[in-house]
Amino acid sequence: MAGPTVQAEARAGPTPKPPEASPNPPGNPLRNSSKGHSMLRHAGKRLLAAIPLLLVVPLLVFLLIDLAPGDPAVVLAGEDPTPDRIAAIRGELGLSDPVVERYLRWVGAVLHGDLGQSLMSDQSVTDMIVRRMGTTMSLVLFAMVMAVVLGTLMAILASLRPGGVVDRLVNWLASVAIAIPAFWFGLVLASLFAVTFQVFPAFGFVPLSEGLWPWMSHLVLPGIALGLLPAAEVTLQLRSALGQELKSDYILNAQAKGLSRSAVLFKHALKNACVPVVTVLGFRVAEVLAGSVTIEIIYNMPGLGSLAVDSVLSRDIPVLLGFVLFSTSVVVVVNLLVDISYGYFNPKVRA
Amino acid sequence: MKNVTTPLDDPVDAPGEPYEEPAQAGIVRGILRRKSTIVAGGFLALLVLGAVLAPLIAPYDPNVQNVLQRLRPPSADHLLGTDDYGRDVLSRLIYSARVSLQASAQAVAVALVIGLPPGVAAGYRGGWLDTVLTRIMDTLMSAPSLVLAITIVAVLGPGITNAMLAIGVIMAPRFFRVARATTMDVRHETYIEASIALGCGNLRTAVRHILPNVMPPIVLVISVSLGAAVAAEASLSFLGLGVRAPASSWGSMLSTASSNMGLAPYLVWPPGVMIFLTVLAFTYLGDGVRKGMTRSRSARGKGE
């Protein structure tokens, strides 16, 4: 939902920079041993650095509940609570214990794969999340793949003729697309292609196990809606990165070697231009995950988003915590992948 | 080949003006140079005016229901049609502008309060304070922002104020970063060191000497954040976590549109277009502010 939030960041702050490799140590011949090892070590270090985030975000939730005005059990029980319900909540959340103890207990349980029970349905939170995970991940994956494919295509098209009509058109379209809220775009698509023209099924979700096309057809509209923003960002980032790379000395050299146009563009320029793009993609995954909440609601998809909204409206804290942990983990994992990919796109980082 | 010296493209702002005009004036001039910025600013000014004068310009009371007029498409009576309670969409759109703009201003104010003073403090003091604050803000920044917002709303309860508080919190790190970086930049300028040496208190130094330097980049963050907040408010309200009936915002109007999509597809357009245009206008304004700032800075030859 906070889709456009991000875009603002991209424009306000400096573009997130991938880690800069150490400057060229002049001709040190002894540094090409154990490339694979240093990669692994690098990844391991990043993973270690990510763990605090996984711990801190749930801690914030615990602290918030504790600091919120009023008796948390009463507040969480919602409107017109029965004393039974208040007692049940107090028991379930262990609210009589100090907050740190509650938190540590939760962490301990999570380490054993136990996310607790829903306050509303007595189901295990782990089950609920696992059951709905497929929908959300399909949607997010579809959107991201679309963003990468479409964005790369547009950026390459634009950079074939710098400053040309196509370039300016693509640039303009992408900067406008960035201002379109994903959920509104989702509504417009649904109203046009599912309701008015009925090209695609309007609502719901079909798992991949029931066939590729049924799965895809349910993902097309929400996927496009969700993928628009990252696609526009990939376009802008990659276009500007390609522009930079195409001006670089090594591109002139590649031309002087008589390489074909496509080798120059796709091999030489593209690989270097990918670094800022994967960086942005890493940053945006959290936002796409967020956007999936509204999109799932619009398209009536039984994913984690609707689970999260329901859990907020019913103050189902264990479910909410599960959602928080899941989303944070996805972000952590994606950023780890992004980090590892730097090693591929920019060998200096590996060194 | 790279050492091509292309002549500067803009002779107007050449350095060496007879006297230094105040930084702000230069920035404003730089900003006003761009047509898109003026259009964006004009649009936003009109929007604010419309929101303030809503009672005067709205053709109907936005909350008066008319069951006989439910879900009427646009007509001469109701320019944008009516919603599922027979309320006039145009009037609701105008009143919603109030809610949306006010809410985004609240969110940005929260972000400013949470982000700016710690940013200045961290940049000014450095040391452990800086380390701790930066850690906290970095964590806040890398956490999935909506999840954080939802959590805050969950704990505090749905409602526009709580929603905006949540959005303000997740936007705070940007203010923190910019404030911290700028403060660190100017902390060692002679006049600031002199002010400290003269025995001015830390607070006084910060307010009198550092704040004026921090404000221009912060203004940029503000204008960009306002657009982001409009969009974020819309999505939270769309989910029912923001504004509560009978009040409405563009986001909650889209929620109505969503549930009546089959019968009244026209409802999807007005609020969506308003959100889109507003976000776009803030983006262009922010762009203009940034370009104006870079320009006035480079014109003074202070650019790094």
Place this chain on the structure above:
Amino acid sequence: MTERQQETEAPPLLETRDLTVEFPNPAGGWTPVVQQVSFTVGQGESVALVGESGSGKTVTSLAVMGLTGVMGGRVAGGSVHFDGRELTALPEREWRGLRGPGMGMIFQQPIRSLNPAFTVGDQIAESVRRHLGFNRKAARARAIEMLDLVQIPRAAERVDDYPHAFSGGMCQRVMIAMVMACNPRLLIADEPTTALDVTVQERILQLLRELQEQTGVSLLFVSHDLAVVAELCQKVIVMYAGEVAEQGTAADIFLRPRHPYTSGLLAAIPKPGLRSDRRLESIPGSIPAPGSWPAGCRFHDRCPHREPGRCDSRHPDLTPAGPANEARCLRTSEIELQGVTVA
């Protein structure tokens, strides 16, 4: 190779005639940057292209390579003849076939000219695969062979290293290996040692000299430093403000320059024991930018021999001067210019 050198009567490998290159200017028009440049490079010959920075050497080299378009410029007139073919009207496809096996170029910034994302072996192999049709394995072997040829130690290991693991001098060696891998007839070296340390510079020059002896490749050596040129080239072309100011045999030009600019460049060569950066102290002022070339002789506002009323009104042509030289100076026959003795 030696047979190439022997054919003294053969037409030159490269001949440019009245080559003019333009770049777009902010006003929306085109500004000439290089004007009416004519010179030849014979089979196996080494020719130096010298002049201050900004005189148009790189642009001329790129025009020979057909790469002005890549930089946003255009060849507005004149011709480039290479190996019996007219190149200026050549379709881009055929150009690409020529770059590599026909002519190759190495650049001033070796580190930045290598793609940081691919191993040096890969970057050498890709030309060989494209132009000579080698398969992957043969191309790799060729890459190692070439790295060995340019005297990079432990070539078989270093072939899999990325450019960032090489120093500037080593990168320039890799560049040379890359260009020479396709057996070009002409090697254009655009200030190949300017970005390098003095000691490294010497070794790269030595390498170029050896390679030329071994392969008989023709060399167009671009430099702003006449001292470097003296050891390497038989012919010298001096450029100033986009045109040829003087050209002739190296021996002649050094001993008896016919253009005041050349004389100034020679006077600026650091004397032994007097190593300093006071380059061109003997020529006051600086080179005019394209588009602001003065009327008359383009060098007149810096020339110690200018004759007011004459030098600033008539643009001199390139005319024969001395036994084998040509100079673009109105007063070349009237003035006595100082040369240097080359050790």
